[in-house]
Amino acid sequence: MSLLDVKNLKIYYFTLKGVVRAVDDVSFNVREGEVLGIAGESGSGKSTLGYGLMRLVPPPGRIVGGNIVVSGKDITSMDEGTLRREVRWKVISMIFQGALNALNPVYTIGKQLVEPIIFHENVGLKEAYERAVEMVRLVGLNEDVLRRYPHELSGGMKQRVMIAMALILRPKLVIADEPTTALDVVIQAQIMNLFKKIKKEFNQSIIFITHDLSLIAEIADNVAVMYAGKIVEYGTSDNVFNTPKHPYTQGLLKSIPRLKSKEKLSWIPGTPPDLRNPPTGCRFNPRCPYVMDVCRREEPPIKDLGGSHLVACWLY
Amino acid sequence: MTSKVLVVEDLRKYYPIRRSLSEVLTFKRGRYVRAVDGVSFYVNDGEVYCIVGESGCGKTTTGRLVTKLIEPTGGVIKYRPSSALARVDDEFVVGGYIDYRRLPKKYVKLLRREVQIIFQDPYGSLDPRQTVYSILEEPLIIHGIGNERKEREELIFKVLEDVRLSPPEEFINRYPHMLSGGQRQRVNIARALILGPKLVVADEPVSMLDVSVRAEILQLMIDLKISKGLTYIFITHDLAVANYICDRVAVMYLGKIVEEADVLKLVNEPLHPYTKALISAVPEPNPSNRFRIREVPIVGEVPSATAVPPGCRFNPRCPYVMDVCRREEPPIKDLGGSHLVACWLY
Numbered sequence: 001m002s003l004l005d006v007k008n009l010k011i012y013y014f015t016l017k018g019v020v021r022a023v024d025d026v027s028f029n030v031r032e033g034e035v036l037g038i039a040g041e042s043g044s045g046k047s048t049l050g051y052g053l054m055r056l057v058p059p060p061g062r063i064v065g066g067n068i069v070v071s072g073k074d075i076t077s078m079d080e081g082t083l084r085r086e087v088r089w090k091v092i093s094m095i096f097q098g099a100l101n102a103l104n105p106v107y108t109i110g111k112q113l114v115e116p117i118i119f120h121e122n123v124g125l126k127e128a129y130e131r132a133v134e135m136v137r138l139v140g141l142n143e144d145v146l147r148r149y150p151h152e153l154s155g156g157m158k159q160r161v162m163i164a165m166a167l168i169l170r171p172k173l174v175i176a177d178e179p180t181t182a183l184d185v186v187i188q189a190q191i192m193n194l195f196k197k198i199k200k201e202f203n204q205s206i207i208f209i210t211h212d213l214s215l216i217a218e219i220a221d222n223v224a225v226m227y228a229g230k231i232v233e234y235g236t237s238d239n240v241f242n243t244p245k246h247p248y249t250q251g252l253l254k255s256i257p258r259l260k261s262k263e264k265l266s267w268i269p270g271t272p273p274d275l276r277n278p279p280t281g282c283r284f285n286p287r288c289p290y291v292m293d294v295c296r297r298e299e300p301p302i303k304d305l306g307g308s309h310l311v312a313c314w315l316y
Numbered sequence: 317m318t319s320k321v322l323v324v325e326d327l328r329k330y331y332p333i334r335r336s337l338s339e340v341l342t343f344k345r346g347r348y349v350r351a352v353d354g355v356s357f358y359v360n361d362g363e364v365y366c367i368v369g370e371s372g373c374g375k376t377t378t379g380r381l382v383t384k385l386i387e388p389t390g391g392v393i394k395y396r397p398s399s400a401l402a403r404v405d406d407e408f409v410v411g412g413y414i415d416y417r418r419l420p421k422k423y424v425k426l427l428r429r430e431v432q433i434i435f436q437d438p439y440g441s442l443d444p445r446q447t448v449y450s451i452l453e454e455p456l457i458i459h460g461i462g463n464e465r466k467e468r469e470e471l472i473f474k475v476l477e478d479v480r481l482s483p484p485e486e487f488i489n490r491y492p493h494m495l496s497g498g499q500r501q502r503v504n505i506a507r508a509l510i511l512g513p514k515l516v517v518a519d520e521p522v523s524m525l526d527v528s529v530r531a532e533i534l535q536l537m538i539d540l541k542i543s544k545g546l547t548y549i550f551i552t553h554d555l556a557v558a559n560y561i562c563d564r565v566a567v568m569y570l571g572k573i574v575e576e577a578d579v580l581k582l583v584n585e586p587l588h589p590y591t592k593a594l595i596s597a598v599p600e601p602n603p604s605n606r607f608r609i610r611e612v613p614i615v616g617e618v619p620s621a622t623a624v625p626p627g628c629r630f631n632p633r634c635p636y637v638m639d640v641c642r643r644e645e646p647p648i649k650d651l652g653g654s655h656l657v658a659c660w661l662y
Contacts, residue, residue, distance in 0.1 A: 218599050241602065254531075255527055255532075257557050257559065265534065267528055267531040271529075
């Protein structure tokens, strides 16, 4: 069953210097228990997409078109009050990027974890606290962190707290936006193990947003590759990593240094386009090694190559 | 024959922690952050020597010490100057090497011409109010290179071509905010190279760049190394990047080098338990990884450099810890083939 259905979503930023089309006509869905990885470089619109799903796009950004349907409810135009009471954090929660600064420094961890339970559910402080203890243990922390303040915790511990916080109301969908970016490799591997455990034990649906394709390979069932506000390729992890079709995906995969091989890397020349004024036709055409005439004129439609492997490229 | 460009012996850098009033009144001893705590290594002419470690291990501090941006608490740094610098004053050159401690202040500038640094953050390390031209002209003016404006312009154009920001006319009048991350890092590299250095310390030069740009900058650095005969000290937290660009790698943990070897050897036959853990933690773009939990054999996190554990610094996290590890610090042992490891297991 489809848990999240996103159709033709458009999120634009209305800046003084023009309209930035950060997310431009994006459609996908997430099933229950599925982990979807969204890969993209800075400025590809992946974080904006994450905020959009929470209806938290910061001004001057706005959702200007499309629908977000979560378990049958369209939240695109839901009023803010209902959204806060019934959807945000309860059905969809988020692990924010730069989680190390996302905790409130003047409250203890316990207070911050208990707050959403009390706000959303009719339970007493004691029960809420017990649930916080349970959640903190689940993410691999000792319960005495509840009495501590954020500055007393290390980066890895804070990230675990953020994960506990995102899971505390047992939401159906968790959006993790670059959850390991500021962490060291060893801690990163431990956090990735934690995500794997959560996925398995809770059958948790997760949208995992990152610029690092290696991390997506570590967890995702399906992958969406974003470029300049659009999904250019979508498919199962096996398909996207083993038989990438879009030249952008191919280029990205060839540019990752590997630990066990000294194979020469290649890269994608040029820079991502200015989203106020994206190139006509395919947005990747100025950087594409296989560019054809049609790419400069017309935007490629999304084509199904079978096995739900979708690609937006004139080559296919 | 390869010869050593830089020799570092027992290098130490401690940062004092401010004592509270009660600590002062009770005559408590001052405490220190031991950022770099007894590091020895050498760098061969023309090689890429890598220092790998997690945040807080002292790798950046080591890079800054080597470029003489900060002064060490103890230890020796010796640099073998090229003939130009050596000619200036023979008395400071002993056995072909300059000892950083003995180098008088007035000659530090000459050292700067030969030892340069590329900073990590391409966003923070360029002055937002200077154009690319004036960013690159400044070192020339300071060092009195090119007396005529025309001469300096030529040098600036040339270095921009070298880092493949071409045509240079298009870039010289831009401000940093008008450049992409990759272009900024090229300006950073150009600034380090404009004085014609021999040894370049690159402090995480690609960690803040997008993946697709990273490979391009790494290749540029490799090409420049060959065409200009440079030697790099390459500081990174990413073993995969180290594997791509380096010849020899040192792994640092809490201010000490725990293992050093040729990069192929280190990656394929790591000896120190910490190195093994680091390698096991590196993610690879292989989708079958999603079905397995990664075995990361170490627990906990890096302790604070203010309270370094006694004995081997790694002992509280080590899966093979023995009694001796808690008592005595392991010496660095050469296991042959210039594979060095500081661990009681060997």
